[in-house]
Amino acid sequence: MSIAQRERQALVVAMSAAGPEAPTLCGTWTVRDLAAHLVVRERRPDAAPGILLKPFAGYLDSVQDKTARKPFDELLELVRTGPPWWSPLKPVDAMANLSEMFVHHEDVRRAAPDWAPRELSDADEAKLWSLVRRMAKMSYRKSPVALVLQTPDGRRVVAKDSSGAEVTLTGKPSELLLHAFGRDEVRLETGGPAEAVRSVLELDRSV
Structure with missing residues (x-):
C-alpha cells in the first residue's frame, strides 16, 4: 500500500472521529466541506478545473456545495474508496495524491487544540x-x-x-x-x- 493510500485511510478515520462540523485548517471549511472537496476533485472532472482556474470557480463551488449535502457516511466512503477506474487520477494515485492526502489528514488533525506531530518512518x-x-x-x-x-x-x-x-x-x-x-x-x-x-x-x- 502506498503512502497516499495509507494517508487516505487515516484521513477518513480522522474525519469520522472529528465529525462533519469540526473545523479544519482549510480556512472556513468544515470536515464535511473538505470531504466534499476531495470527492469532487476525484469524481467530477467537469468541475475539478475550478480548483486552479478562477473562471471555473463558480461552477466548482456549486457542485461542491451540492456534494457536501450528501450523507456524511456516504461522503467518507467515497473518499475512502478513492478515484474510480475512469478518473484521470486513478493511474497516478500514489504520486498525485501523496501530498493531497497527507496535508489534508493533518488539516483535520491539527485543527484540534491538542494536536501533536506524528512520528513517521524514515x-x-x-x-x-x-x-x-x-x-x-x-x-x-x-x-x-x-x-x-x-x-x-x-x-x-x-x-x-x-x-x-x-x-x-x-x-x-x-x-x-x-x-x-x-x-x-x-x-x-x-x-x-x-x-x-x-x-x-x-x-x-x-x-
Whole structure:
C-alpha cells in the first residue's frame, strides 16, 4: 500500500472521529466541506478545473456545495474508496495524491487544540522530502529574502536565492511540507534576522 493510500485511510478515520462540523485548517471549511472537496476533485472532472482556474470557480463551488449535502457516511466512503477506474487520477494515485492526502489528514488533525506531530518512518519522511524539494521554489517564490529549507540531519534545498539576508527553516520533511503548503500549525526552527524571519512566516505560500 502506498503512502497516499495509507494517508487516505487515516484521513477518513480522522474525519469520522472529528465529525462533519469540526473545523479544519482549510480556512472556513468544515470536515464535511473538505470531504466534499476531495470527492469532487476525484469524481467530477467537469468541475475539478475550478480548483486552479478562477473562471471555473463558480461552477466548482456549486457542485461542491451540492456534494457536501450528501450523507456524511456516504461522503467518507467515497473518499475512502478513492478515484474510480475512469478518473484521470486513478493511474497516478500514489504520486498525485501523496501530498493531497497527507496535508489534508493533518488539516483535520491539527485543527484540534491538542494536536501533536506524528512520528513517521524514515522512508515516509524521505518521500515527503522529495516533495519539499520539488515544490520549494514555487511555494516560496514571493519571499523577499533568501530562504533555505533544511532537515535536522543536514539535507538542504534553496527555496529562494537572493542577495542580502538569509532565512533558514529547519524541521522534519513532514513539517516543512506542511509549511510550504501554507499551514502555520507546524513545528519548525527558524534562523536569520528577526525581520527577515517574520517576512517569511507571514508570506503568502499558496501554490
